[in-house]
Amino acid sequence: MIIKSIAIENFQCYSGPKENNTFEFRDGLNVIIGDNGSGKSKLYDAFFWVLYDKIFNSSTRDLEPTSHVGINLLSDSAKFNCELNQSVTATIQLILEDKKSNSQYPDGYLLQRSFKIKRVKELEDFNDPNAWEVASKSITTAEKKDILNFKPLHGDDSFSKIVDKLLPTAMKPYLWFQGEQVDSLIDFKKEDSLTEAINILSDISHYDFLIEVSEKVFNQASGAYKTELIRNSKLSKNANDLQKRQEELENNIKKAEKDLEQIQEQLLYAKENKDELLGKIEDAKELEKLKVEIETSKNKVNRVKNRLENARKNFNSNLFSKKWLLRNAAPYLDQFESLLKEYYEKRENQKIDYKIELQQEEARKNRLPENVPNKVYLGEMLKEKQCFLCDRSFEEGDHAHQYITSILEKAKSNRVRYSDFLQNDLKKNFDALYTTASYLRNHDIGTVDQSIQNELERINEIEDQQQIAIEEYKTIQDKLNHLLATTKVDKDESNKIINLFNQLDSSKDHFKEQEIHTKNRLEENKAELKKVLADLKESLGADINQGIALRKEITEAFAELSKSTRNMVYGEQIKRIEEEANKHFQKMTEENSSVRGRIILEKRGKSYMPKNVDENGVELTSINDSNIILIKLATIMAIVSAKGVTGLHPMISDAPTSKFSDNYTMGFCKTINKVFKQSIIISYDFYQNLELRNRLLNEVNGLGSVYVIEPSTSEESRMSRIDLSTKITTLN
Amino acid sequence: MNKNQIFKKFLQNPLIQDKIGISKTQLEKLDLHTPCEDPLIDVIKTAILHMKDNQSKDLVTRKINQLLKKTTT
Numbered sequence: 001m002i003i004k005s006i007a008i009e010n011f012q013c014y015s016g017p018k019e020n021n022t023f024e025f026r027d028g029l030n031v032i033i034g035d036n037g038s039g040k041s042k043l044y045d046a047f048f049w050v051l052y053d054k055i056f057n058s059s060t061r062d063l064e065p066t067s068h069v070g071i072n073l074l075s076d077s078a079k080f081n082c083e084l085n086q087s088v089t090a091t092i093q094l095i096l097e098d099k100k101s102n103s104q105y106p107d108g109y110l111l112q113r114s115f116k117i118k119r120v121k122e123l124e125d126f127n128d129p130n131a132w133e134v135a136s137k138s139i140t141t142a143e144k145k146d147i148l149n150f151k152p153l154h155g156d157d158s159f160s161k162i163v164d165k166l167l168p169t170a171m172k173p174y175l176w177f178q179g180e181q182v183d184s185l186i187d188f189k190k191e192d193s194l195t196e197a198i199n200i201l202s203d204i205s206h207y208d209f210l211i212e213v214s215e216k217v218f219n220q221a222s223g224a225y226k227t228e229l230i231r232n233s234k235l236s237k238n239a240n241d242l243q244k245r246q247e248e249l250e251n252n253i254k255k256a257e258k259d260l261e262q263i264q265e266q267l268l269y270a271k272e273n274k275d276e277l278l279g280k281i282e283d284a285k286e287l288e289k290l291k292v293e294i295e296t297s298k299n300k301v302n303r304v305k306n307r308l309e310n311a312r313k314n315f316n317s318n319l320f321s322k323k324w325l326l327r328n329a330a331p332y333l334d335q336f337e338s339l340l341k342e343y344y345e346k347r348e349n350q351k352i353d354y355k356i357e358l359q360q361e362e363a364r365k366n367r368l369p370e371n372v373p374n375k376v377y378l379g380e381m382l383k384e385k386q387c388f389l390c391d392r393s394f395e396e397g398d399h400a401h402q403y404i405t406s407i408l409e410k411a412k413s414n415r416v417r418y419s420d421f422l423q424n425d426l427k428k429n430f431d432a433l434y435t436t437a438s439y440l441r442n443h444d445i446g447t448v449d450q451s452i453q454n455e456l457e458r459i460n461e462i463e464d465q466q467q468i469a470i471e472e473y474k475t476i477q478d479k480l481n482h483l484l485a486t487t488k489v490d491k492d493e494s495n496k497i498i499n500l501f502n503q504l505d506s507s508k509d510h511f512k513e514q515e516i517h518t519k520n521r522l523e524e525n526k527a528e529l530k531k532v533l534a535d536l537k538e539s540l541g542a543d544i545n546q547g548i549a550l551r552k553e554i555t556e557a558f559a560e561l562s563k564s565t566r567n568m569v570y571g572e573q574i575k576r577i578e579e580e581a582n583k584h585f586q587k588m589t590e591e592n593s594s595v596r597g598r599i600i601l602e603k604r605g606k607s608y609m610p611k612n613v614d615e616n617g618v619e620l621t622s623i624n625d626s627n628i629i630l631i632k633l634a635t636i637m638a639i640v641s642a643k644g645v646t647g648l649h650p651m652i653s654d655a656p657t658s659k660f661s662d663n664y665t666m667g668f669c670k671t672i673n674k675v676f677k678q679s680i681i682i683s684y685d686f687y688q689n690l691e692l693r694n695r696l697l698n699e700v701n702g703l704g705s706v707y708v709i710e711p712s713t714s715e716e717s718r719m720s721r722i723d724l725s726t727k728i729t730t731l732n
Numbered sequence: 733m734n735k736n737q738i739f740k741k742f743l744q745n746p747l748i749q750d751k752i753g754i755s756k757t758q759l760e761k762l763d764l765h766t767p768c769e770d771p772l773i774d775v776i777k778t779a780i781l782h783m784k785d786n787q788s789k790d791l792v793t794r795k796i797n798q799l800l801k802k803t804t805t
Contacts, residue, residue: 203733210738210779213789217775217796547804550771554800557751558775565745 001166002027002650002678004095004108011049011090012042013711015075015725018093023728028702029669029679033686033693034709039726040682043709044178044654047680049073050092050113051163053138066138071117071129076721079117080126087118096166108145109162113138167649170200174636179629179655186632188609194601197639198573207566214562218555225552228545229536242536249529256522263518267511268604274504281501283487287494290480297473304466311459318455326440327448333437340430347427378408573642574601574608580638581631584675588630588667599631610635626659633668637675651679658685662692666699673702680704697732706731735780736764742776771803 003025007018014021023032023043034040045055054063055073066073074090082088091114099106115138123131142159143150155161167175173185174197187193198204229243277284319325377388381404386393394400484491537544578601585599597620601608610631612620633656640651651672657665665685672679686693687708697706712725742748743759752770754762762768764777778799782792 203738206733206738206783207741209783209789213779213783213792213796216789216793217800220793220797221800547801550804551800554771554775554804555796557772558779558796561742561745561747561751561772561776564747565742568745569741 001096001098001109001648003166003652003680004097005093006043006046006050007091007093007095008043008046009091010075010078010088011046011073011092012075013039013721013724013726014042014046015077018091021726021728023707024705025678025680026704027678028704029673029681029700030704031669031686031696031706032680032682032709033707033731034682034684035687036684038687038709038711040684040709041654042726044652044682046092047094047652048176050094050111051167053113053140066115067136070134071127071132073115074117075724076127077724079119079132080722082119082126084119084122087116089114089116091115096162098165108150110141110143110145110150111159111162112141112143114141115139171640171643171649174200174639175649176652177636177656179653179658182629182632182636182656186635188601188607190607194574194577194608195570197577197635198570200639201576201642202569202573204566204570204573207562207569211559211562211566214555214559218552218559221548221551221555224548228548232544239536239539242532242539246529246532246536249525249532252525253522253529256518256525260515260518260522263511263514267508267515270504270508270511272604272609274501274508277497277501277504280487280489280497283483283489284494284497284501286483287480287487287489287491288498290476290483291491291494294473294476294480297469297476301466301469301473304462304469308459308462308466311455311462315455315459318451322448322451322455323440323444324448324452326445327452330441330445333441333445336437337434340434343430344427347425378404382408574603576642577601577635577638580642581634584637584641584671585631585634587671587674588634588664591663591667592661599634626661626664629659630664630668637671641675649676651676652681653679654682655684656681657683660685662689662695665692666695669696669700673700678704693731703732735783739764739777739780742780748772771800774799774803 005022005024007023008014008021009018010016011021023030032040032043041056041058048063049055049066052063053066055066055069056062057064057069071079074088078088078090091112093110093112096109096111097106098109116135118133119126119131120133121128121131125131140159142153142162144153145151153159153162177185185193186197195204229239229246232239314321381388382401385395385401387400387404392400489497537549578599581599581601597612597614600611600613600617602611610628612627612631614620640649657668660668669681672681686696697703708729708731710727710729712727713723740763743762748759749756752772754768754770754773762773764780768774768777775796778795779792782788782795784791
């Protein structure tokens with residue numbers, strides 16, 4: 001069954017009569033293209049409403065019945081223009097076609113749903129619910145085409161029967177979905193997700209039913225057998241001991257099985273989480289390495305920078321510490337030496353001259369009588385108060401006393417003193433300067449130029465080192481920035497990822513060991529139980545009721561077979577889905593050279609996880625979000641194609657390719673035609689991307705109708721929605 | 733998948749060879765309505781034939797127990 005047309009009247013943004021809002025569809029891929037806010041989602045809602053009497057509420061993310069939606073179901077334009085006491089009706093009509101294999105004339109069906117409201121009050125806000133009287137429910141019509149005209153079908157369930165034929169309940173999730181639902185629709189981490197799909201293909205629930213029944217009958221038969229054993233074991237001590245051991249072993253086995261299940265769950269958890277980190281671990285390691293490198297490099301830059309600063313700062317202090325101040329001082333020292341020599345000579349000459357002069361002066365000023373004794377005697381004369389020359393005595397204060405005293409004083413004052421001569425004499429200082437200068441000349445001054453040269457070279461060298469260190473730092477920073485731009489690993493979580501990865505790795509090894517150990521324990525217990533049961537049987541011999549024993553044996557085998565057959569069928573269906581999914585995946589990716597590979601569904605505990613592998617079975621690590629969605633879409637197609645219903649139902653989807661590149665979008669469009677006889681997709685992808693739109697129109701074989709929808713007024717100029725309608729343009 | 737196909741799946745299970753004394757060729761010829769003297773096969777048939785919905789589990793268990801009582805006494 002396919003949809004021939006949908007005609008919409010006064011439903012949300014589709015205001016006006018049906019004739020203005022009709023989409024006609026053909027076999028193949030039908031596409032409705034529209035910008036955001038153009039009415040794409042409302043069209044998807046229109047399909048859902050006419051079939052299921054519910055509307056998607058975008059704020060609650062839930063489906064609401066018509067009675068809850070009320071007047072909001074109708075277009076604002078129709079409500080605004082509705083007069084008092086007049087009614088306005090939203091109507092959607094679907095025309096369906098069911099081609100029968102045994103007839104060249106298809107059956108035609110008409111499904112229609114209407115919802116009426118009446119304006120009962122003139123209120124300022126026409127959208128005030130109090131202004132309207134609302135019908136209690138929507139009205140449906142189901143009609144069948146009789147040669148030329150549609151005639152009503154009788155029976156209350158005729159509408160729902162046609163809907164179920166169009167979209168069977170079990171298949172509906174795979175025939176009718178929004179792009180954003182794909183992720184949850186095929187959730188590989190949930191066992192139920194694939195089991196539901198497999199149930200559609202193989203009625204796996206029937207096997208689950210048989211497992212439950214078989215376990216029930218086995219438990220009953222096993223209980224009866226135990227009672228029989230207890231009854232008989234009273235007859236024999238040996239049998240009693242064996243039975244006790246049997247119970248112990250059975251408990252051990254149950255415990256071991258439970259332990260094993262837990263260990264395997266933990267092992268799976270560790271493995272899955274480790275695998276999830278596989279795509280990040282290399283980047284995380286590289287990130288950590290670069291973080292260490294950048295820290296080391298930063299320290300190096302700082303060290304070199306400090307050295308350079310110190311070298312520059314110390315350059316001036318070298319004027320004193322390394323005596324650079326004396327650079328070019330050698331000629332001055334020569335000059336100083338020469339002047340000093342001259343000074344010494346002059347000083348000596350002056351000294352001699354002055355001495356002579358003094359002596360002459362002394363002789364001149366100190367002239368005593370010819371026979372005058374030396375001055376000592378003058379002092380003695382004053383002391384004795386007697387002149388030794390004339391031998392006369394005198395008193396203190398006498399003329400003779402005063403005369404002798406004055407002569408003595410004069411003699412004293414005329415004594416030659418170098419200190420008088422050497423007043424302001426700097427010889428000692430000059431000597432010291434000369435000693436220092438000689439030392440500097442011999443030890444430092446000659447090396448100043450070299451020392452300065454060496455220091456300048458050292459500074460240049462440090463500057464070079466600084467430049468190299470800065471460049472190294474920049475290179476590492478560039479690497480880090482590049483990695484951060486391309487990786488999914490956050491800068492701050494890399495260390496956490498590495499630690500977690502290592503922890504999971506060691507947990508995995510630990511659980512693997514535990515698994516082996518527990519399996520061995522289980523096998524040992526089972527083997528011993530088998531022996532105990534055989535011994536018990538032998539011990540009891542003919543005493544045991546053979547009928548009870550046989551019933552236990554048969555039901556045990558039945559339970560075992562039920563489980564095993566269920567797993568076998570499940571595995572077969574997984575394989576079938578995998579094969580079908582690969583066909584679609586290959587088709588969808590044939591124009592994309594980057595990621596191709598093959599999908600495998602790998603068993604992980606109770607569920608299956610998809611892996612994209614190359615021809616050698618090596619997992620492709622470049623798998624991204626759009627690849628995952630592609631794999632899931634391939635799986636949805638696989639379920640439909642494996643079920644063998646490709647020609648029976650349409651597929652309707654809103655934005656299925658929103659996460660795809662152009663090539664993937666085209667791959668999807670070309671592949672979907674192979675799986676579904678008719679598909680209707682509502683998409684933004686072809687709206688502004690005119691190149692992609694042209695590819696759609698020119699490259700897809702079996703293209704159905706292609707429409708562009710646009711609002712009658714742009715969103716910017718739209719003050720209210722009272723003038724809003726939807727313009728529908730056909731492109732082919 | 734109809735009931736006979738479900739039954740056939742049981743017969744295709746390699747484990748069944750260990751549980752019953754029927755050759756592979758004979759197994760292949762069996763279907764849900766072919767008589768067979770093996771009690772395990774009879775149990776499987778009874779379970780599948782009486783399987784309807786989830787509520788029928790007790791009924792199917794009872795039918796199997798009746799069958800077992802009859803065939804093993």
